[in-house]
Amino acid sequence: MGAVRTDKPLIALLIGFTMLTLSVLGAVWLTERQEEAAGLVRHTLEVEKRLADAASLIQEAETGQRGYILTGRTEFLKPYDLARAQLDGDIAEIQRLLNDNAAQAPRIARFRTLANRRLAYLRENLTRFQAGTPAAQLADRLDDGRQVMEELRALMVDLRAEEERLLAARTEQLRMEGLRLRIALAISGLAVVALGAFAFVDGRRRLRGALEAAAALEVANANLKIEGESREAAEAQVRQFQKMQAIGQLTGGIAHDFNNMLAIVIGSLDLAKRRLSKDVAKAEACIDSALEGAGRAAQLTARLLAFSRLQPLEPRVLDVNKLVGGMSELLRRTIGENLRVETVLAGGLWRTFADPAQLENAIVNLCVNARDAMPEGGRLTIETSNAHLDDAYAAAHQEVHPGQYVMISVSDTGTGMPPEVVERAFEPFYTTKGVGRGTGLGLSQVHGFVKQSHGHVKIYSEAGVGTTIKIYLPRNTGELDATDGQPRPVGELPHGKPEEIILVVEDDERVRHLSVDALRELGYTVVQASDAAQALTVLALQPRVDLLFTDVVMPDLDGRRLADKARAERPGLKVLYTTGYTRNAIVHNGMLDADVAFIAKPFTIEQVAMKVRQVLDS
Known part of the structure; x- marks a missing residue:
């Protein structure tokens, strides 16, 4: 030197x-x-x-x-x-x-x-x-x-x-x-x-030196600009490669899981078709297997939408203590009895505004991960508390706004995670579990749901000690929903009456026929239309329609604008939307509009029976 x-x-x-x-x-x-x-x-x-x-x-x-x-x-x-x-x-x-x-x-x-x-x-x-x-x-x-x-x-x-x-x-x-x-x-x-x-x-001496340095700097800047352009081109190539690599990982994961599920569905249906005339019991078992595979495929799609922050949420003001307290039976069935589960519920807990079903699903996902991290047993703790994230914390964490939050944490005494695993834990299809033990979408689904709910999720983990994952949801001062904590109905499916008329609007012919058949199976009178224009014509001719059951994403006129036109003619008309992918027609900032009833595709007969009855009786 x-x-x-x-x-x-x-x-x-x-x-x-x-x-x-x-x-x-x-x-x-x-x-x-x-x-x-x-x-x-x-x-x-x-x-x-x-x-x-x-x-x-x-x-x-x-x-x-x-x-x-x-x-x-x-x-x-x-x-x-x-x-x-x-x-x-x-x-x-x-x-x-x-x-x-x-x-x-x-x-x-x-x-x-x-x-x-x-x-x-x-x-x-x-x-x-x-x-x-x-x-x-x-x-x-x-x-x-x-x-x-x-x-x-x-x-x-x-x-x-x-x-x-x-x-x-x-x-x-x-x-x-x-x-x-x-x-x-x-x-x-x-x-x-x-x-x-x-x-x-x-x-004066320094000014002369500065002028000379400025001239030299101008020359250096010209050279640096040339070098920067070449480096920018190289970095663009690297970013494109990384983007393609990430897309490859994502599509590879999707293809792997969907192929497995389609193999179950196709193989089971093929066997059912062969056995239907010979052995009805075995054919029904194959159909059940196909339904299970299709359900897993629907769940995978839902998780991908959650990761992408595109799932339609139905938030309401929640008492998180009541929600966690009501999950004991669900957790017992999900994680088994070899773990000691403790709940620490804070007194005076603030309310929050979130989709209760998705929050419950997120907690279950965290508990399943905790169970898998404790193969020989251990202690799982679910805790709630009020929290304040200050300006310093918000500055150190992306997409976090300072303020008051409701915190839900899930802690285990398992194997823990090293820092390099923590950094990638929320990536889709990233998993450290063995083959067949996980899809790698659980934490990414939790992350997408929390972010879509304007919250924050943080992992604290130490290898060999255990892991704590904390969910922060913004505080809400609204009144609790009157249906909060109400048990879900069980037993026979609610059926309709022949005098209850439903107009089904769906541009996909096979999906439309499936929906019409399901509703007729439930006892409703059903009329159908393949697009919005045909639906408006049916409404003009049909003297009575109790429910408009419409797809959201359709050519020319989407389901929301169809519903607006229909309600302009029939102000009391009830509407139920359905789609496999929501656009901004009924979802804004990740939340369903307040006056919207929605059921996601694909749906089972049980799900559509419950939802249609709920909308008609509301």
Whole structure:
């Protein structure tokens, strides 16, 4: 490595500014010293003034008393009365001012004693005179007072002499401090001029250097632009490769799982067809197997839509504690009995706004993952609490808005996950489980549902210790749904009545025939249309229609606009939408519109029976 280049002009400039700073600080310090010296001078002058005032009070009191004794006129006693009232306080103030001078302290104490004695002599003479003693007989006390007064004058001379000495010394100190201050200011001024000149010269030198560097930078930028264009092209190729790789992983996973499920469906139906005439029981078993495979395929599609945040949600205001508390039987059937399940439900839990079925499904997915992480048993804990995600947390996590949330966590004491697995845990078809033990869509489905519900999900895991996955759903202050916590109906399927007429609108002929057959099987009278135009014609001719059962995605006019036109003609018409993939016609921001009844394709006869009956009875 080459030697580090030293910027000598910059160092010189910094040294100059340091010296200027020191000189300015020195000037400030000298200013404070000068102010202190001036204060001491004022202090000395104040002491001298108060000493003179005290001596004057005593002198005037003595003169006034003598005038009173000679003339008997009471106005001569005013200086005496003033001295009695004021002298002691004045001397106390002088003592306070002289506390900083040890040499003056005994003098002012003696001065106070003599002043009080002199006033005592004056008071005694005044009392005797007022009692009738002739003035000639007061001479002995007048002589004592005169001696005290002479001693006071001598003491006053000593006090003032010391103060004069201090005044001269302090005045000289004040003069020297002023001189030093002027010198410091002069040095500071010279430093400012020198630094300004140096900075100007150095600035011009640096400007020339900057212009030369700018020219060199322009050339470098041109070269960098050429290099950047080539790098951008290379990065675009890498991004395209990564995109294709991700699509390949996704399509490969879909193809693998769908082929397995189609193999079950096709093989089972083929066997059922062969056995139908020979062995009805075995044929029914094959049909059940086909239905199971088709159901798994429908579930896979639902999970892919959840991951893509495209599944239609039917949210409502939820009490999560009630939902979790009602899942005990479902969890027991799902995860078995070799795990110890604990629930910790927070008191005063806030409400949230989410699809209860999808939230329940997300919790089950997390519990299944926890079960698989504890093959030899362990403890699974489901916990709820109120949480606040602050600005700092939101800044550190993508798509998180600060605010109040309802938190649901699922914790296990299983094998845990290393950091590299945590980073990829939400990717579709990514799984660390063995072949046949998982599709790799469980966590991606949870992630998609939570994000579609404007929430946040976070994994905390340590290999060999366990895993905690926390779901945060935004707090909602609305009222609970009246049907919250109501048990799902069981038993026989609800059937319709022949006088209940349903119009089925579906552009796919086979799906339409299937829907019509299912509804007729349930006892309804059914009319059908292959598109919106034909449906409007049927509505114009048919005197009564109780329910419009329409596909959403159709050519020309979609199901939502068809329903709007139909309701314009028949305001009380009830509508049930169905589709395998929702567009913005009935779903906005991932949520079904408030007035929408919906059933997702594919559906079973049981599902359509329940939904149609619910809409007709609403």
